[in-house]
Amino acid sequence: MVHTFKYDYDDTTTYYFIYDVESGSISSVDYIAYLCAKKNYNNDFVGTEDADYKQLAQKDIEEVNGEFAELEEEGNLNTEALITTFKKDTRWVKALCLHICHDCNLRCIYCFAKDGSYNTPRDYMTLEVGKKSIDFILANSGPRTNLEVDFFGGEPLMNFQVVKDIVAYAKIEAEKLGKKFLFTMTTNCVLLNKDTREFLEEEMDNVVLSIDGRAKVHNAVRKTISGVPCYDLIKNNALEMRKLRGDKRYYARGTFTANNLDFGKDILELNDMGFDQISIEPVVLPAEDPLAITEEHLPKILVEYDKFAKEYLKRRHDGSGRWFNFFHFMIDLDHGPCVTKRLTGCGCGTEYLAVTPVGDIYPCHQFVGKEEFKMGTVFDGIEREDMREQFSNINVLNKKHCKECFAKFYCGGGCTANAYNFTNDLNGQYKIACEMTKKRLELSLAIACIEKMRENY
C-alpha cells in the first residue's frame, strides 16, 4: 500500500511525501513524483491534480517511473505485506493500571470514570490489595524485566500513603527477581504539595498532570466537588511539579471537547506557561452529550491540527526557548517501535491490565465498571482465559477497517475500549478517532521528515 500526502509548510512551500505502508519507507518527493505516485499506486487525485498530471512531460514521467522502479527493487515502494497473520502473546503481563481509589476531589463534567467512581462504590485500595497486585504481576511477567505500574484513579493522591507503601514493596520484591518497575502517576494536581511532589519526583518514571489549557476552558469543565473553579490552584501546583521534574518524564495532559475545538490555543497556552511535554486528547463521550466530539466537528478539528502543526514546527526551531513535544506528534523515525509492537497495539487484556481498589482485574481502565469484562482478581488470578484469548486476537490485521488503512502501523488499531463503547464490538471502528489519528499521523510524519531533512543538510 502506498500513501501519498502533502504538507503546506507556508504560503510558498509545500512538501510532498510517499509513505510505503508495508515496508515503513518514507520519501520526500517533488510534485512530479507525487502526481506520478498517485497515478501509479492509489489513483486518488484531488482538485487540479489530475489535470496537472496530464500536463506533465512524458520525459519527466519516464524519469520518475525509473526511480520508482529502483525503489521497488530495493523493497522501499509498493511492497507486499510481510506479515499477514498475527496473534498476541497472552502468557505475560507487564503493566498494571492500579485504581488506587475510586474517589476524586474534582467533579470534571466530562470524566469517563464518572467522577472517579466508575459507577462503583467509592472504594480505596488497601495495602493488602496493592501488595497482591504487585505479587500478581511479578508472578505473571515471565521473562519481562521492565514492568510498569500506573497509579490511577479517581485521584490517586487521595490514597497517598498506600501509593508510597506499594512503591516500597514493589521495589523490594522486584529486586529479588532481577526485575524493575517503572511507575507512573496520573494526578489532577489538587493535592500536589512539597511532600507529594518530592515523592513523585523521586519515585515516578513519568508524572501525568491533568490541566486543560486556557483558564476559561479548564474552569468550564474541571471543578471542585462544591463547583468552584480550580484552574489557579492546578496551574501553580502543576508548574511546581514541572520545575522539579527538570528533564525527567512528565506530561501536561488536557482534554478538549466540543466547547474548545480551537484546542491548539490550549496546547500553546500550556507551552507559554512553561510546559514542554504536552498532550491534549479529544474527549470521549457518547454522541448525545453536549461536550461530545461528533462527526460534524471533524472538519474544524482537522483544520485546527493543521494550524497547530505550523506553530508547533515554528516553536521547535525559532530559537525562542519555546521548543516542546506534543504527544501525538512524537514520532521517532530512527528508534520507532518494532513491527510486533505496531501490530500488537496497546496490549489491553493481555500484557496490560487494570486492577480496581478491591482487586478485580479488567482488560484496561476504560473497561472498569463493566462487570461483564471482569477477568479475575489479584487474589485468584485470571479466571476468564476465554476473554484473554479474545483480546489476544485484536490487532490491525484482524480489523477490517485497519487492513487497508495507511495509519495501521502507527496507530496499532486504536483504542479497544473506545471501539467497544461506540460500536459494541471489540473489533469495531470508532470512526471519529480514526479520522483524527490519520490527520495527526500525516502531520507528525511530515514534521519528523522536515526535521530530519534539516538535520541532514
Added chain:
Amino acid sequence: MKHINKIIEKNLTKDHATGCGECQSSCQSACKTSCTVGNQACKKEEKINVIIKKSI
C-alpha cells in the same frame, strides 16, 4: 535520484529481532483514552531504521 529523497528506508522486516516485549505499554504514557503506538520508543534503542542522505 532526481525526484525522490528517501528519508527512511524499509524497516518493517520480519527478520529483524523484534517483539521482546520490554517497551512501554502505550496506555501507560499520557493518553489513557486514545491508544497510539507510533510514538513509543524501542526499549533496546536499536537503530532499526536507516537514514539515507540524498538531495532532491
